[in-house]
Amino acid sequence: MRTQHFNLLSSVVGLVAVCCTAGIAKLFTEPQQLITAKKYGVIHGAVRYPDTTAMDTASFFIVNSLKIPVTLTGQVEECEECPLVALASAAPGKESSVLVGTQYRWKFAVTNGIQDLCRFERRLWEYGRYHLTVSTGPLNATNCSVVEEENSHSAYTPLYVLLGLILGGIIIYNVGERLLRRFRSSLPSEHRFAFVSSSERSSSTSSDGSNATLTAPPPSRRLRSLDCFRGLTILLMIFVNCGAGGYWFLNHSMWNGLNLADLVFPWFLFIMGVAINISMRSAARKTAQMRTLWWNIIRRTCLLFLFGLMINSIGYKSVWELRLLSVLGRFSISYFFVAACELIFVQRMETAQTVTRWRFLRDIVPFWPTALFSMLFPLGQLLFTFLLPVPGCPRGYMGPGGLHHNRAYENCTGGAAGYIDRYILGENHIYQWPTCRAVYQCIAFDPEGILGYLNSTFLVFLGVQAGRILYLYDDHKEKLIRLVVWGIVLGLIAGGLCGFSQNDGWIPVNKNLWSLSFILTTASFGMILLALLYYVIDVQNVWSGTPFHYPSVNSIVLYIGSEILDNMFPFWWGMPQTHSGSLFMALWTTGMWWLISVWMYWQKIFVAL
Structure with missing residues (x-):
């Protein structure tokens, strides 16, 4: 228990240090901003100099x-x-x-x-x-x-300070952990306690109820690297939803391209695919009734879609203007198709273990029906994108419309994807403020549009493939090699589709459209990052996954809570519209939800749909 408390205390100290970053940076930047405002926000000759305090x-x-x-x-x-x-x-x-x-x-x-x-x-x-x-x-x-x-002002000063504090927190944490180990080894044997990682449970009492020396339990069957990946992703999602300090490269790209915020949502879908494989494998071993499994899939699908509508209803005054598509709505549809497919072919999970021929491909060959079914989704997306005639737009157009191509296709934002949403849902029921509006002055477009559901479902299938690799192969080396190879191959295919450029390829990397190159790129990063975390956490045991495993087990609570309580005290309050103020607020909100996840973890409150 001492070690567990130490891990928790270290995490809290690290979080407090990180949250102080923007405040420290603000001390350096605020005087310059005040001087600028006083000097140039006044009448000077015939010209009123503009106020340059805007971020x-x-x-x-x-x-x-x-x-x-x-x-x-x-x-x-x-x-x-x-x-x-x-x-x-x-x-x-x-x-x-x-x-x-x-x-x-x-x-x-x-x-x-x-x-x-x-x-x-x-x-x-x-x-x-x-x-x-x-x-x-x-x-x-x-x-x-x-x-x-x-002299211009460096907008990146708060980020530099933040990175320095994070690096210092990591060093302090690891040094403290080593000192604790050394202190434990120096104690007499009768006073020693076993070091228990934060991802494992321990027992401090013997069977007769008396106090006993702490002993480490058998290793947890949970995939700690996957928990860490999920926890890191939900915290990143909260961070970017809070503005990420106002830095453009941490927020969503305007149209084509890939920024940090563009990775978060697809990574969650990828992780969901890995989890589906694990849960279906467990169901196959427990021989659960098919009726019960089907009911669980349908119930979870409906709940996710309903919660998505509830979140979208915040701030809307009329049902005639309610946005029907949502982040959780996309989760629900993708989950339903992938989970249903895996359930239909659930028996192949066990037979794959007994494959003797082509054994090195036992994560692929026995699952060929699933592979063929999954390929229908990107194929359908490509056919609709390049063959569907859109009135007033060239066939196969994937641009943002507006100012693009000198206003030649002003009302063609998203091509076929935007046209399908406007035709089926209507202009009032889609997202009104897409990222392309700030630069391209484009019309309404929904990044969670109907056509994108096809490729997002395929991304979940790629996550299922990663789960098969982790659970069908026993040797760590085999798992790591396959994950990395899959990541490299997917990345090369994505690069070929986009021409290894932002705008000049056949299918650009585009989060708004959920283009095929975007799906393959994010899956490539997901495969490689999962392999890295698996090697560090589950193979080498260099890191336990702290502090990211805490939010992992209650990720749905953190996401829904952060959306509902957005802009409410104590998660948010007014701050100067500067990078330092915005970064502090994003870190504060993320830290608050992390503390809530820690409290729920230690209270053994675990919420899942």
Whole structure:
């Protein structure tokens, strides 16, 4: 028990240290922000300088020395094939100003309304103050010079401090654990207690009720690496849902591409696939009645879909505007098809152990009916995507619409995927604020759309394959090699589909569309990460999975609770709109839910659907 308390105490200390990160960073960054606000948020000459205290913004000042009016146009490079939009205009001999975002690199042009006078590209930095002078150069050529008048602010300082504290917490935790082991070994034998990892249970009393020396129980049958993977994923999901400090690379990508937040949801589906294989294997050994198993699948499917609708109803005033598709709704449908398929072929799980021919492929050959059934899902998604005619849109279009391709397909957001949702569900029942709206000015589009259900179901089947590898092979080396090989092969196929580029491939990596390359990429990372955790935790026993195994056993409670209690005290309160304030709030909320999971774990409260 002492060791268990030590593990818990170490985790709490580490969490407190991490949560202090943004507060410490705020001490360094807040004075600069206050100085900037006081210096440039005032009337200066004929121009009111914009307030540069807004997060991820810089002030751009235009001084027009020409005798004609000019307009500054621009666009971020993230917006593929988009036209430049007007940002600010300056009359002859006058000045103007505008706030611009600093998340992406910019392409600028100064125009007189007829032609471009000059073009330039620039990466702007947070709270920077940039001065653009438009003047006449030699031979009456237009000269555009940009000078940074104020030292820019590093938006990444809170992240650097956070990473330093995390690294320090890991070092302190491991040093403390080693010191505890050394202290235990130095005690006389009659005072020693056995070291018990946090993932194992221990007994402190003998059969007659008297106190006895602690002894380690038999190893737990739970796959500790999978628990760690699930716990890490749910904490990441809460963290990114709270804004992840406002950093673009930690949030969802605008359209094509892959950021940290894009990995969380598919990893959960992948983990669910591994868990389905484990549960079905257990059911086959217990010879549970088929009627009971079918009832459990249907009940869980309905509950997940219902909870998804309940979460979506928060903030909606009318059922005619209720978003029908949800994260848990996608879980429910994918779970139903995969669990039903596994249940139908459940007997093959036991026969796979007795395969003598092609024994090195016993995780594939006996399950060929399941493999064929699973392939129908991505095949159907591809057929709908590239063959379904969409009114006013080119066949096979997968772009964001809006400004994309110079507004050529303005109302074609998502191509066939968006069209199916709008046709079946209606415009009012899908997500109204997709990530592409900020850059591409696209129309409503649901990232949990109907067509994406097909590929997400295939992702769960890939998770089932990982579960088969872990439970059909006895040798650790065989398991690790197969997981890594599967991860590499899936990654190469995904790379071939997207052309190893963000926008130029046949099927880009796209979380909004749940494209096939996106599914294979996330499954590839899932396979390799699971192999790494399995090697470190279950094979080498270097790490017990603490502190991530605590939220693992109550992940559904943490997700639903964090969605319902979002923006409520004590999980959230008003903070300055800065990276340090946003990062602190995200860490605070994540830490609060982690503490709740620890309390539930020690109270032996385990909730599952």
